[in-house]
Amino acid sequence: MTTRTARRAAATRRSMEPVVQESTPSMIASRVREAIASGHIAPGSQLGEANLARELGVSRGPLREGLQRLTAEGLLISIRNRGLFVIEMTPERVQDMYLARQAVERAAAERIHDGDPVAAGGALMGVIEVMARARSARGEGVADIEFHQLLVSLAASPRLSRMHEILMTETRMCIHALADSYVHGDAVRVEEHTAIARSFLDRDARLTDELLAAHMTDAVRRLTAGRSTAPPSSSA
Amino acid sequence: MTTRTARRAAATRRSMEPVVQESTPSMIASRVREAIASGHIAPGSQLGEANLARELGVSRGPLREGLQRLTAEGLLISIRNRGLFVIEMTPERVQDMYLARQAVERAAAERIHDGDPVAAGGALMGVIEVMARARSARGEGVADIEFHQLLVSLAASPRLSRMHEILMTETRMCIHALADSYVHGDAVRVEEHTAIARSFLDRDARLTDELLAAHMTDAVRRLTAGRSTAPPSSSA
DNA sequence: GCCTCTAGTATTGTCGACAATCCAACGAGA
DNA sequence: TCTCGTTGGATTGTCGACAATACTAGAGGC
Numbered sequence: 001m002t003t004r005t006a007r008r009a010a011a012t013r014r015s016m017e018p019v020v021q022e023s024t025p026s027m028i029a030s031r032v033r034e035a036i037a038s039g040h041i042a043p044g045s046q047l048g049e050a051n052l053a054r055e056l057g058v059s060r061g062p063l064r065e066g067l068q069r070l071t072a073e074g075l076l077i078s079i080r081n082r083g084l085f086v087i088e089m090t091p092e093r094v095q096d097m098y099l100a101r102q103a104v105e106r107a108a109a110e111r112i113h114d115g116d117p118v119a120a121g122g123a124l125m126g127v128i129e130v131m132a133r134a135r136s137a138r139g140e141g142v143a144d145i146e147f148h149q150l151l152v153s154l155a156a157s158p159r160l161s162r163m164h165e166i167l168m169t170e171t172r173m174c175i176h177a178l179a180d181s182y183v184h185g186d187a188v189r190v191e192e193h194t195a196i197a198r199s200f201l202d203r204d205a206r207l208t209d210e211l212l213a214a215h216m217t218d219a220v221r222r223l224t225a226g227r228s229t230a231p232p233s234s235s236a
Numbered sequence: 237m238t239t240r241t242a243r244r245a246a247a248t249r250r251s252m253e254p255v256v257q258e259s260t261p262s263m264i265a266s267r268v269r270e271a272i273a274s275g276h277i278a279p280g281s282q283l284g285e286a287n288l289a290r291e292l293g294v295s296r297g298p299l300r301e302g303l304q305r306l307t308a309e310g311l312l313i314s315i316r317n318r319g320l321f322v323i324e325m326t327p328e329r330v331q332d333m334y335l336a337r338q339a340v341e342r343a344a345a346e347r348i349h350d351g352d353p354v355a356a357g358g359a360l361m362g363v364i365e366v367m368a369r370a371r372s373a374r375g376e377g378v379a380d381i382e383f384h385q386l387l388v389s390l391a392a393s394p395r396l397s398r399m400h401e402i403l404m405t406e407t408r409m410c411i412h413a414l415a416d417s418y419v420h421g422d423a424v425r426v427e428e429h430t431a432i433a434r435s436f437l438d439r440d441a442r443l444t445d446e447l448l449a450a451h452m453t454d455a456v457r458r459l460t461a462g463r464s465t466a467p468p469s470s471s472a
Numbered sequence: 473g474c475c476t477c478t479a480g481t482a483t484t485g486t487c488g489a490c491a492a493t494c495c496a497a498c499g500a501g502a
Numbered sequence: 503t504c505t506c507g508t509t510g511g512a513t514t515g516t517c518g519a520c521a522a523t524a525c526t527a528g529a530g531g532c
Contacts, residue, residue, distance in 0.1 A: 021316040021317075022316070023314050023316050023515090024515075024516085025304055026314070029308075048483075049483080049484070050482095050483080050484095058516085058517095059516055059517050059518080060484095060517085060518095061297060061300075061515085061516060061517070061518095062515080062516070062517095064297075064301055064484095064485095065300055065301050065304045066304070068261055068301045068302070068304045068305050068308075069304050069305065069307065069308040071305065072265075072304075072305040072308035072309060073308060074395070074398060078259050078262070080257040080258070080259050080484085080485085080523090081257075081483085081484060081485075081522080081523045081524060082483085082484080082523090082524070082525090083483070083484065096393050096394055096395050096396075097395060099343065099347065099393055099395070099396065100343075100393065100395035100396055100399065102343060103339045103340055103342070103343030103344075103396065104339055106339070106343075107335065107336075107338060107339030107342075108339075111335065157332050157335055157336065158332055159310070159332050159333060159335070159336035159403075160332075160335065160336055160339065162310060163336065163399055167395075259485090260485075260486085284513075285513080285514070286512095286513080286514095294486085294487095295486060295487050295488080296487085296488095296514095297485085297486060297487070297488095298485080298486070298487095300514095300515095316493090316514085316515090317492080317493045317494060317513085317514060317515075318493090318494070318495090318513085318514080319513070319514065473532105474531105474532085475530105475531090475532080476529105476530085476531080476532095477528105477529090477530080477531095478527100478528085478529080478530095479526105479527090479528085479529100480525105480526085480527080480528100481524105481525085481526080481527100482523105482524090482525080482526095483522105483523085483524080483525090484521105484522085484523075484524090485520105485521080485522070485523085486519105486520085486521075486522090487518105487519090487520080487521095488517105488518100488519095488520100489516105489517090489518095489519105490515105490516085490517080490518105491514105491515080491516075491517095492513105492514085492515070492516090493512105493513085493514075493515085494511105494512090494513080494514090495510105495511090495512085495513095496509105496510090496511085496512100497508105497509090497510085497511100498507105498508085498509080498510095499506105499507090499508080499509100500505105500506090500507080500508095501504105501505090501506085501507100502503105502504090502505085502506100
């Protein structure tokens with residue numbers, strides 16, 4: 001009975017945040033998504049519904065609904081009467097992923113330049129500094145992730161943010177799968193991030209665009225270095 | 237028993253396409269998505285599960301799974317214990333949608349210029365011509381849709397294509413909702429499309445980028461013309 | 473020895489029913 | 503007359519069970 005009065009109060013004066021009750025499938029999707037991104041669930045592995053349902057303490061109904069959401073995001077692939085499988089990160093997919101990231105982040109950067117690039121540049125500098133200080137304590141790559149997530153969120157575009165979130169999940173998955181070839185470029189990345197942030201402070205939209213494109217190209221080169229375009233174990 | 241031998245044959249020689257049996261939730265999602273895109277289901281309306289399930293001849297289980305997919309795409313919003321509602325196209329959302337479309341299509345165009353822009357330009361010219369001939373017979377906007385879908389598909393990027401597909405669904409929904417203010421710019425659009433296609437034939441990447449950006453800006457201006465940023469009936 | 477066919481097993485796909493929650497209408501009291 | 507509490511109806515959320523399908527192991531025949 002308290003919900004009605006609370007809602008009405010929120011309607012009259014918007015000081016208190018309305019209680020948003022996340023749906024169960026959404027929570028399940030978040031959990032499983034996190035497990036995949038953090039490498040807890042290996043790429044290519046099958047997700048047994050019964051096991052997962054037991055593990056999460058829910059029935060198979062809500063579980064399947066949450067997993068459908070991840071399938072829509074492209075994180076899982078569904079084969080009828082066979083089950084759901086986590087995607088494997090082939091070099092082609094890494095390349096395509098970074099192409100999409102480039103599209104999203106460059107658009108976000110352009111939009112920031114149309115708004116308040118100086119404030120954005122300051123915020124980015126801040127996160128770089130904080131992350132540099134806390135580096136090596138946390139896992140590798142969190143600084144990278146944090147920077148790019150902030151970059152896109154500063155564009156204040158719901159759709160770009162949603163797209164980027166999906167792509168960052170895949171990126172994190174990729175980082176864990178190829179951890180050895182990722183850690184090397186840590187210092188390089190920080191430097192590139194700093195240059196990008198500075199270009200915002202300088203209001204140099206063209207430079208930001210070039211730096212971002214180069215940053216992405218570097219990343220995809222590092223990740224696919226020494227790997228052929230077709231991995232040894234590929235399944236249909 | 238024929239499936240095993242068929243699959244083995246497909247594995248050895250890839251002449252015949254393997255039988256891909258689409259999952260039921262996926263088919264349901266396609267149906268409902270189409271119904272929303274074509275305006276058959278009004279924006280803002282609630283989707284009653286029991287009715288839809290009866291209408292599609294399936295149980296509520298698979299139906300809910302398919303609807304979860306549309307929720308992940310951002311086409312529906314879920315309110316716990318209340319139901320699923322089709323999103324409403326406010327001017328802000330239209331603007332954001334076209335921002336995302338700009339990001340995707342410009343990236344696709346850039347990638348085409350890295351590949352074979354002349355062939356792509358030819359293909360685009362072809363679809364423009366075919367659509368100009370069959371115009372006014374089909375509904376408004378199909379030429380526009382067709383052109384942009386072909387443009388992105390020519391980039392041969394799965395992720396860009398998937399993102400674009402989602403955005404085009406929203407675009408179609410928007411067109412039907414604002415049909416009156418859309419039909420006017422039909423001739424203008426064809427002209428702009430032709431210019432874009434020609435820029436591919438001329439291998440002028442910078443021009444393509446500028447034309448695409450302008451094309452998007454025009455579209456969003458036409459669609460939001462005369463409308464305030466906040467519609468009279470807005471719900472939280 | 474190799475291939476083919478045949479159960480057996482495990483998993484997914486689907487359905488119906490029950491429980492929980494919410495909205496709207498109605499009536500009682502200040 | 504306005505506000506509050508209550509009841510009724512309808513919808514969503516969740517669960518368990520059944521049916522359908524695909525992989526695996528083993529026996530039999532060539």
